[in-house]
Amino acid sequence: MDQILKKPTRAKKSARNKSAPKAGIRQKKERLILKAAEKVFSEFGFRGATTQMIADRAGIPKANLHYYFPTKLVLYRKIIEEIFSIWLDAAQSFDENSDPVEALSRYIDKKMEISRSHPFGSKIWANEVMHGAPIIQDYLETTLRQWTDSRMVIIQRWIDDGLIDPIDPRHLLYMIWASTQHYADFVHQIKTLNGGKKLSDTQWDNAREDVKTIILNGIGATKRADK
Amino acid sequence: MDQILKKPTRAKKSARNKSAPKAGIRQKKERLILKAAEKVFSEFGFRGATTQMIADRAGIPKANLHYYFPTKLVLYRKIIEEIFSIWLDAAQSFDENSDPVEALSRYIDKKMEISRSHPFGSKIWANEVMHGAPIIQDYLETTLRQWTDSRMVIIQRWIDDGLIDPIDPRHLLYMIWASTQHYADFVHQIKTLNGGKKLSDTQWDNAREDVKTIILNGIGATKRADK
DNA sequence: ATCATTGTTGACCAACTGGTCAAGATTTTT
DNA sequence: AAAAATCTTGACCAGTTGGTCAACAATGAT
Known part of the structure; x- marks a missing residue:
């Protein structure tokens, strides 16, 4: 890696x-x-x-x-590369052969874990993208694009197989990214709204479970799997 | 305002x-x-x-x-103030007297609309928070905190009344913020993954509907309201 | 018309910042 | 031991940037 x-x-x-x-x-x-x-x-x-x-x-x-x-730029690039490689690592858990609940649960778990253990990287990535991705545009267009496309196919198949509700796979992915990365990028806001204390272990557990629950229920993945 | x-x-x-x-x-x-x-x-x-x-x-x-x-700082502050006032404006739509589906639908609609019409403001806010909110810390601790607390009470009441599933109100709010603001803050990434073209009117409609659907279904707000 | 207030701008400066360099220290190889 | 390679660092420089200022222009009040 x-x-x-x-x-x-x-x-x-x-x-x-x-x-x-x-x-x-x-x-x-x-x-x-x-x-x-x-x-x-x-x-x-x-x-x-x-x-x-x-x-x-x-x-x-x-x-x-x-x-x-x-140069400062070389240093920055090196860091971006590392962040991206961690990101890709988590992306592996979203494999073809699982059912939606299993694959998405694992993926969300991984992303939440990264938000907790590598908040700096997530922020740098967000910063880059927000400013028009001057450095990482090539990553967006190649690796990220390919990965996204391939996962959208998988999600679409779940829909076709009636395993989840028909939603645009793209927006499902965006929602997962947004919800999980929020806990890294906005950690300061979350901390402030938590009375100035950073999230405890239990609170992190709750966050992870709630995100999973809402998304999996939200796409109707659980109502089929449950019975 | x-x-x-x-x-x-x-x-x-x-x-x-x-x-x-x-x-x-x-x-x-x-x-x-x-x-x-x-x-x-x-x-x-x-x-x-x-x-x-x-x-x-x-x-x-x-x-x-x-x-x-x-000074540059004065200018920046002024802008932050405006952004926050727009944000608060949308927050109004989340009033006490509505049922979950209505209140949350309206709130998500407003937030998505802001993401589309004021992406710059959203980015500046995100940037601030990501960098530890050096300028807006007071907003976080006062106005935002109060608003959040009051809405959490409303959400908790919905839960107590059995109108939605029991989830931590906090995480529901974070998820709404994350999902809607993602379409402003990460517009560049979204555009790149959309073949370099920015989202069309239809795509925005879909995004808005999908976000609403997943969140409302995700908290079980619809299964009660539907019948 | 005259004066006071407000608005406009080119020239300027002090502070900061990315990056260089040459001289020296330390370690590895022969 | 001594030559070669690598590492360390204080001093320095050129470009940039936030902010100032004094002279000037335009407008409003009397």
């Missing part, structure tokens, strides 16, 4: 020494920077974030950051 | 002359700037937007913009 993103970065020898005394430096430092950058970008957006902020959060001088990532 | 935002701005005489020969200048120019600013802020975010961009789009020199709005 990650290989696409990794650079070869000197994979010649070092097969006998104690693991990787120096080769690991680059990897560790890049990880450190990426993590800091993800947070800062999600908080301030691409232009709002400064390389100085990112360097500070990573605890290194700015020049060092630029040694590993030549 | 607007009075809060307007400045007194010389309301002495001019009650006999031909309307407002000069008094109108300020108002017209402010409108012009606000409209330009809304677009630019929604496209580039607060920091991404420059006062130069806004001035250019309004067709005036930057210094003139700063004559009417001393």
Whole structure:
């Protein structure tokens, strides 16, 4: 799931020494920077974030950051790629061979889990799309488009087989995305409306169950499956 | 709906002359700037937007913009206030005396309409919240909080009266917000997945109906109302 | 006509920011 | 040990940006 993103970065020898005394430096430092950058970008957006902020959060001088990532844009792209790969990972759970209740339940569970564990990534993605996707347009047009089309076919088949009510598959997908990602993108609003406290484990469970219940009932997937 | 935002701005005489020969200048120019600013802020975010961009789009020199709005922040705040007032306007349709199907249908209709007619505002709001609501925190804690609480009571009453299934009112509201605002905030993604063409009138109708259907069915509001 | 108020704008500036660079430190290879 | 490669960092620079200002124009009141 990650290989696409990794650079070869000197994979010649070092097969006998104690693991990787120096080769690991680059990897560790890049990880450190990426993590800091993800947070800062999600908080301030691409232009709002400064390389100085990112360097500070990573605890290194700015020049060092630029040694590993030549430009702010390159750093940003790397992060987008990671987010997208996580997203695609969850998308796998929406496979062909399941019935609607099973497939959609699993998919919604995964998406909610990602909203909880990777809220920064979700925000960055949302930010990108809201600003016209200047960086990720190609992802939208290729990978995301293909995935969406293929899933719409599956949903349409469920409809044709009478497993769910006839709704536009597109809007069902949008609703799932919107409802699940809302818990990442609007976490601040949710927290404020929750008396300033972030959602507890139980509240997260409730949220996940309610989203699933409403959507599955909403498309009539349960009334057939139940009996 | 607007009075809060307007400045007194010389309301002495001019009650006999031909309307407002000069008094109108300020108002017209402010409108012009606000409209330009809304677009630019929604496209580039607060920091991404420059006062130069806004001035250019309004067709005036930057210094003139700063004559009417001393700082970028003041301009931004003004826009946020307007957005919020539009939002509150729609919120009215969610009144006490209706049954769930009627109240929620009307509310979702209004929200979808706003997503279509005021996508810029929705994006700016989303952007604010995603970045921790640095400007609008007070709105979240006061007005929005109160409104949300009062509507949750109504929804809870519906549940107690057996009019809808027992779900957490909070999550129902979040789902409505998420699903409807998605069509504004993610319009670019939706457009791309729609073959690069923005949604037609029919597609908007379908979206609106599907969102309503799924949510109303999802909470079991229709199965009681139908018979 | 004259004055006061309001509106207009080019030129300017201080602060910030992405990115560079050269000198030096550290580690790996030979 | 010493050469080669990699990593580190303070100082620096050029471009951008929010905001100011002084001179000027237009309009309204007297």
